[in-house]
Amino acid sequence: MMGTGKSTIGHAIASTLQVPFIDLDTVIETQEAMKISDIFDLRGEPYFRMLETSALRNTGLVGNQPTILSVVATGGGAFEKEENRNIMESYGYTVWLQTDIDEIAHRLASDTTRPLLREENFASLRSRLQEIFNKRKDNYSLASVHVNTDGKSIEQIVAEIIEATKK
Ligand SMILES: Nc1ncnc2c1ncn2[C@@H]1O[C@H](COP(=O)(O)OP(=O)(O)OP(=O)(O)O)[C@@H](O)[C@H]1O
Ligand SMILES: O=C(O)C1=C[C@@H](O)[C@@H](O)[C@H](O)C1
Ligand SMILES: [Mg+2]
Incomplete structure (x- = not known):
């Protein structure tokens, strides 16, 4: 879900584990040389979703070889498409950050x-956030790790996620 901290927490996990961090929204913006809001306005959401799937596919490979361990933060809508979920599940753990809607709105x-x-x-x-969340929550719940972020520091959330992936 947007605003739950995927980019912030993803970056912090990657720093802690000293592995590369990839933010899919940033990859798409760099590749298109355009802000996401401009891609939506000028090309439309379906075009953005197509770029999102292809960027996701490319994060797993360098040439034809699988990449080393890395942390990938996706956009909030990436887990909506079954094709994307399958790609992510094939890479490893998927994490759902659960954050109170009021907190996200603030x-x-x-x-x-x-x-x-x-x-x-x-x-x-x-x-609007509640409406988007209601529509997406069943798909989000398919993630392999669920972490509630409410009232927690970034360090606490990072530690919980790393712990969950050791089990
Ligand atoms: N645990 C936290 N406590 C307080 N603020 C946080 C926390 N996690 C993230 N934030 C803040 O919330 C805002 C949104 O975070 P971020 O951009 O990482 O969300 P996102 O999930 O990547 O959103 P999007 O789906 O739009 O990419 C930022 O201002 C960030 O500093
Ligand atoms: O939740 C969403 O659908 C989105 C979240 C952002 O990260 C961007 O990927 C884009 O604004 C769409
Ligand atoms: Mg983000």
Whole structure:
């Protein structure tokens, strides 16, 4: 889900484990030389979703060889497509960061970079987030590791995820 901390936590896990970190949204922006909001506006969401799947596929390979251990943060909508879930499951652990909707709304209230969240005020942002979450939660629950982030520091969340992947 957007705003739960995938990029922040993903980066922190990779630093802790000293492995490469890949942020799929950043990969797509670099490759297209365009901000995600511009890709949505100029090319449309289906085109973005196609780029997302192909970027996801490419994160697992360097040439034709599987890459070494790495941490990948996807966009919040990437787990919606079965094809994407299958690619991610073939790579290893998938992590669902669960964050209270009010907390996400507070975090993103002044952030205008997310094309699916162009809301006029806090109440409409909150209800839009709830609507997106309700639509996506069954797919998110298919992730192999579930971590509730509420009231936790980044360090605590990182430690919980690393611990969960040792089991
Ligand atoms: N555990 C946390 N405690 C407090 N703030 C946090 C925490 N995790 C992330 N944040 C803050 O929340 C905001 C959103 O985080 P981030 O960009 O990592 O989310 P995301 O899941 O990658 O979102 P998106 O799906 O849009 O890419 C940032 O301002 C970040 O600093
Ligand atoms: O939740 C989503 O569908 C999205 C989240 C962002 O990370 C970006 O991938 C894009 O804005 C779409
Ligand atoms: Mg992100």
